[in-house]
Amino acid sequence: MPDSGDVQAVKASNPGDSQVRVYAVAPRENADxxxxxxxxxxxxxxxxxxxxxxxxxxxxxxxxxxxxxxxxxxxxxxxxxxxxxxxxxxxxxxxxxxxxxxxxxxxxxxxxxxxxxxxxxxxxxxxxxxxxxxxxxxxxxxxxxxxxxxxxxxxxxxNYRSVNKYYFASGENWVVADPVYIRQRQDPVTRMDPVTQTVKALLEGPTGWLDSAVDSRFPTGTQLREGVTTLATDDQSTLKVPLNAKADHVSALACKGMAAQLLFTLGDLTSVRVEQVEVQGSDGKSLCMLGKAQAREEYSPVRNPGRGENPYFVDEHGKLMMLSVDGRQPDKPAEVPGPFGKGLVPLTYVAVDREESHAAGILQQGRELRVGSITADEELPAPIVTSSALRPDDRLSAPSWDGRGDLWVADRNPVRPRVWMVPGGQGERIEVSTPWLKDGARIESLRVSADGVRIALLVTKDHRTTLQIGRVVRGSSEGRTTVSVDDLRNAAPRLESVTAVSWAGPSRLVVVGTEAGGVQQVRYVQTDGSTSATSVLPGLNGVTSVAAPHSEASPVVADSGNDGIVRLVPGANWQPVVKEGGAPVYPG
Incomplete structure (x- = not known):
C-alpha cells in the first residue's frame, strides 16, 4: 500500500466476473x-x-x-x-x-x-x-x-458470452461456425435460459456477414413452439427441441441436418451436456433423432475429426520434418517420407493437407509452389504456381489447404499481386477475385478455414499490417468455377500490427501482434473480432510464426526466433522443442 501521495479517483477496469450479479435498484422518491x-x-x-x-x-x-x-x-x-x-x-x-x-x-x-x-x-x-x-x-x-x-x-x-451457431456451407454437407453473443443467464427480454436463447438464435438464421455463404436446413420461419423458454436434457443427455408447424413436413434428410446444426451449436455450451437431439414437430411428435458422434462423423468440416493432428516444420537444411509434441517431453523430430523429407530441393514454406498425405512446398526462394506425397517416395511434380517477382519477399506466400482439399497461395508480386486457388491441390489453378487488393495493399500471408468459407489474411497497407477475415464465395460462369474473397473486415482492430496468424478451431484464431506502444503478445481472437480477458497466452518474444491445432487436444507451437520452435501445453509455459528450424504448421 502507498504511504504518501495524493488520493485520486480511478475507474475500475477489472475483467467482468460471470459469477457476479448486479441487481437493479428502483429510483428513490425525490431523486435528483x-x-x-x-x-x-x-x-x-x-x-x-x-x-x-x-x-x-x-x-x-x-x-x-x-x-x-x-x-x-x-x-x-x-x-x-x-x-x-x-x-x-x-x-x-x-x-x-x-x-x-x-x-x-x-x-x-x-x-x-x-x-x-x-x-x-x-x-x-x-x-x-x-x-x-x-x-x-x-x-x-x-x-x-x-x-x-x-x-x-x-x-x-x-453479462454476455460468445457461442457458435452452425450452418452448412452453401451446397455442401459440412458445417460452418457463426459466432454470436447471448446472455450468460436468463435473457431479460425473452426470459429464455442460455440453451433456449442459443437455439432461438440458430433458428433466426446466420448473421449478415456470413449469410450469402451458408445455408440452413431449417425451413424459413421455423421457430420454437410458442411459450417455450426453457430447454433441458433428460437423464440420457437427450435434448428435445419442440418446433412450430413450419418444420412439420421436412424430409428425414433435412431433419437430420437440422439436428446436426443443433448438436454442433449446443456443443459450445459448457453449461449443458447434450449427447443426442430429438427434433419435435408442432404436435410434440418426434421428427428425428441424432447423436453427437454421428453428427461429427458426417458433418464435421475436418475429415476423421477424432484423429490426432501432427505438427510439421522445416529444419535448418530445408527438409520437412514431423514433430511429436503431445508427450511430457517432445520426441525427436521424424523425417517425413517423400521428396520434401529428402531435402533435395530446400523448402522455404510448407503446408500439409488435412489428410496428412500430401504437402505443398514453396521452393526456389519463393518462386515455385509444388505438391508432393509425404507418405511415399515419389518424384516431385512440376510447379503448379510460379512467381516472377524480383525480390524473394515479393514472391509466393506460405500456402494453405482448406478442408475441401483445395490449395491456396498468394503471389505478392507488386507488379501484379493476386491469389491462386488450386482445386484438390493438383487441378487447373484458378485466379481468385480480390477487388480490394489494390492501391498498394499487399498480402503477407493467408490461412483458409477448415470449412473453406472464410480466409484469414495478413494485409499490409500504409505501412501497417492488419488481420482481415474474408468470406470465400464460389460460383460458376460459362461452365468455369469462379472464386472470390469478399467483404473483408478487420478482426483485430486494437492491434497496431499483426505478425502471424493460425486457425485454432471452427471460429477462433491465434494471433501474434502488438498494440500501440505495447509489446508483442500471443492471443486468441474470435473471427468476429471479439476477445476475452483469458485470451492472452503467456508472453513470448520474437515470434515470427505460430501454428495451432483444429482441436484443443494438441499444443500450440511457435517459431520464437533465437529460441527455435517452442510449444504451449495447457496449464504450462512455453517449452523448447527444436532449436534449429522454423515455419511450424499443423495440417491446413
Whole structure:
C-alpha cells in the first residue's frame, strides 16, 4: 500500500466476473437528476426481467419505445457521465447529461459482434420533470436516451458470452461456425435460459456477414413452439427441441441436418451436456433423432475429426520434418517420407493437407509452389504456381489447404499481386477475385478455414499490417468455377500490427501482434473480432510464426526466433522443442 501521495479517483477496469450479479435498484422518491441518470446506467448492467427496473427511470413514452435488445454499444469502460448542462434547454427546464467513452464494438439485433478501432463515443441523456403517480409532486425522469444498451467491456463480458451457431456451407454437407453473443443467464427480454436463447438464435438464421455463404436446413420461419423458454436434457443427455408447424413436413434428410446444426451449436455450451437431439414437430411428435458422434462423423468440416493432428516444420537444411509434441517431453523430430523429407530441393514454406498425405512446398526462394506425397517416395511434380517477382519477399506466400482439399497461395508480386486457388491441390489453378487488393495493399500471408468459407489474411497497407477475415464465395460462369474473397473486415482492430496468424478451431484464431506502444503478445481472437480477458497466452518474444491445432487436444507451437520452435501445453509455459528450424504448421 502507498504511504504518501495524493488520493485520486480511478475507474475500475477489472475483467467482468460471470459469477457476479448486479441487481437493479428502483429510483428513490425525490431523486435528483444525477441520481436518476446514474441509477439508470447501473440498471442497464443488470439481469432484471424486461429491464423493468431500468424502465422506472424513464418517462412512460421513453419506456415504451426503448428497445434494449436492438443493439449494444461496448465501451472500454463504463460510460462517463458529465455534469448536466443547465443552459442546454431552458424552455423545458430539463437537464442534458453527456455520456462519453471509447467505443470498441457494437452488437446488433442478430447478436453479431462488430469490433472497431477505439473511437470516441458521445451521446446524451435528457431528463425532465413529470408528475408523480399520486399527482401531488413532480419527479425527474429520462425522456431521451441512446438506442439499445451502453455497457463497459467488463459489464458486457459479465453479462454476455460468445457461442457458435452452425450452418452448412452453401451446397455442401459440412458445417460452418457463426459466432454470436447471448446472455450468460436468463435473457431479460425473452426470459429464455442460455440453451433456449442459443437455439432461438440458430433458428433466426446466420448473421449478415456470413449469410450469402451458408445455408440452413431449417425451413424459413421455423421457430420454437410458442411459450417455450426453457430447454433441458433428460437423464440420457437427450435434448428435445419442440418446433412450430413450419418444420412439420421436412424430409428425414433435412431433419437430420437440422439436428446436426443443433448438436454442433449446443456443443459450445459448457453449461449443458447434450449427447443426442430429438427434433419435435408442432404436435410434440418426434421428427428425428441424432447423436453427437454421428453428427461429427458426417458433418464435421475436418475429415476423421477424432484423429490426432501432427505438427510439421522445416529444419535448418530445408527438409520437412514431423514433430511429436503431445508427450511430457517432445520426441525427436521424424523425417517425413517423400521428396520434401529428402531435402533435395530446400523448402522455404510448407503446408500439409488435412489428410496428412500430401504437402505443398514453396521452393526456389519463393518462386515455385509444388505438391508432393509425404507418405511415399515419389518424384516431385512440376510447379503448379510460379512467381516472377524480383525480390524473394515479393514472391509466393506460405500456402494453405482448406478442408475441401483445395490449395491456396498468394503471389505478392507488386507488379501484379493476386491469389491462386488450386482445386484438390493438383487441378487447373484458378485466379481468385480480390477487388480490394489494390492501391498498394499487399498480402503477407493467408490461412483458409477448415470449412473453406472464410480466409484469414495478413494485409499490409500504409505501412501497417492488419488481420482481415474474408468470406470465400464460389460460383460458376460459362461452365468455369469462379472464386472470390469478399467483404473483408478487420478482426483485430486494437492491434497496431499483426505478425502471424493460425486457425485454432471452427471460429477462433491465434494471433501474434502488438498494440500501440505495447509489446508483442500471443492471443486468441474470435473471427468476429471479439476477445476475452483469458485470451492472452503467456508472453513470448520474437515470434515470427505460430501454428495451432483444429482441436484443443494438441499444443500450440511457435517459431520464437533465437529460441527455435517452442510449444504451449495447457496449464504450462512455453517449452523448447527444436532449436534449429522454423515455419511450424499443423495440417491446413
Amino acid at each position: 437528476p444525477d441520481e436518476i441518470v446514474d441509477g439508470f446506467l447501473e440498471a442497464m448492467t443488470s439481469d432484471d426481467p424486461g429491464f423493468a427496473t431500468a424502465r422506472k427511470y424513464l418517462t412512460k413514452e421513453a419506456a415504451r419505445v426503448w428497445k434494449p435488445e436492438e443493439s449494444i454499444a461496448v465501451l472500454t469502460d463504463a460510460p462517463n457521465r458529465d455534469q448536466a448542462d443547465r443552459m442546454a434547454d431552458p424552455e423545458s427546464k430539463g437537464r442534458t447529461f453527456s455520456l462519453s467513452g471509447r467505443r470498441i464494438a457494437t452488437v446488433d439485433a442478430s447478436h453479431a459482434y462488430q469490433p472497431q478501432a477505439p473511437a470516441e463515443f458521445n451521446q446524451s441523456i435528457h431528463v425532465v420533470q413529470q408528475l408523480s403517480p399520486d399527482g401531488k409532486s413532480k419527479e425527474w425522469r429520462i425522456d431521451s436516451l441512446p438506442k439499445g444498451l451502453v455497457l463497459g467491456e467488463a459489464d458486457f463480458l459479465r
